[in-house]
Amino acid sequence: MLTDMQAAGARVTYQPSQREPDSPQESRAISLERRWRQPNQRAGTASEDITISRWTSAQTARRHEEARTPCDRYFLAIALKTTRVKLTRGRHTVFDGVMPAGTLYIGAPSQQLSAQFYAPCDFLHFHVSAGGYFSPLRPGAGPTAPEGLNDLVLLRDPFAEQLAKALTERGHWADREFARCIGQTLAMHIARRELPHAKVNALPKWRLRRIEEYVGTHFDHCITLSELAKVAGLSRMHFAAQFRAATGYRPREYLLHQRIERAKSLLSNSETALVEVALTVGFCTQAHFSTVFRRITGETPARWRCASRNASAPSRFAGSDLASTCKAVSCVLPAGFT
Numbered sequence: 001m002l003t004d005m006q007a008a009g010a011r012v013t014y015q016p017s018q019r020e021p022d023s024p025q026e027s028r029a030i031s032l033e034r035r036w037r038q039p040n041q042r043a044g045t046a047s048e049d050i051t052i053s054r055w056t057s058a059q060t061a062r063r064h065e066e067a068r069t070p071c072d073r074y075f076l077a078i079a080l081k082t083t084r085v086k087l088t089r090g091r092h093t094v095f096d097g098v099m100p101a102g103t104l105y106i107g108a109p110s111q112q113l114s115a116q117f118y119a120p121c122d123f124l125h126f127h128v129s130a131g132g133y134f135s136p137l138r139p140g141a142g143p144t145a146p147e148g149l150n151d152l153v154l155l156r157d158p159f160a161e162q163l164a165k166a167l168t169e170r171g172h173w174a175d176r177e178f179a180r181c182i183g184q185t186l187a188m189h190i191a192r193r194e195l196p197h198a199k200v201n202a203l204p205k206w207r208l209r210r211i212e213e214y215v216g217t218h219f220d221h222c223i224t225l226s227e228l229a230k231v232a233g234l235s236r237m238h239f240a241a242q243f244r245a246a247t248g249y250r251p252r253e254y255l256l257h258q259r260i261e262r263a264k265s266l267l268s269n270s271e272t273a274l275v276e277v278a279l280t281v282g283f284c285t286q287a288h289f290s291t292v293f294r295r296i297t298g299e300t301p302a303r304w305r306c307a308s309r310n311a312s313a314p315s316r317f318a319g320s321d322l323a324s325t326c327k328a329v330s331c332v333l334p335a336g337f338t
Helices: 158-168 176-191 205-218 225-232 236-247 251-269 274-280 286-297 301-316 320-330
Strands: 050-057 063-068 073-079 083-089 092-099 104-107 112-117 121-129 152-154
Touching (some): 092 236, 205 225, 205 251, 225 251, 274 286
Antiparallel strands (some): 050 121
């Protein structure tokens, strides 16, 4: 079910490998897309049952892209980092909001899809033969309904996320056969899963703003699901489902992320003791704070603070001979920039 496919807690943002291959682009197991959903294929690979490509954009300004799935292919996409995107098909909005790392999108053959990217993004794309993997699974069983596997957004599919991680960790050096096996496993995982029976509408933006404002003001206190539902003007059940559809987070996950973001600010901009930081952002104990912080960021609070300080050290201690230059540059930087 959909709830079984969504994982709690934070997800790791995958970084592209810094090692460059000795062979040209065409020999990579994962081709890099110069245009959205249009992999650079080697000659003779059009007949392959699975083609894998990667779409990465560092742009922060809004970017519009559009593509049509070939008539004999399904399109599968796994978000490698959290981003903000709006997906539309004609006048129908498929998804509009924050898409967490680990989100899986499925598109059917011959379907046009438009995307508006509002933040940097990184996606792994699988272009999968429709007949090879989405045929009847057993005698007497009908094929997976095309409408059931079209415009399906599964927020945080943990199995798909682990497959993407296994593939991207090898970087450009991933073996083509290994990559194909990953693609086959993902296709079979999708073909054999139980589809959601009903679509949940996302929480309207005006209700979401209420929640964001309330959490921003009361994040350091104990906030219950009932309180948030009351702020949104919905029942607990409807609020939780709509909030998750809008943000990709359970309400409690969202609250924890907000607390950790506040903690990061304290850690990088003050000498406040860890136990005080924990209590200030709403945790009852330093141990619980450290556990949640490490789960979300991948590092302990102490290590994160040290890394943050080291990263900003060169700009703060550039040398006396550059003091005047630094002073001039600081005049044009935004407030709070370090």
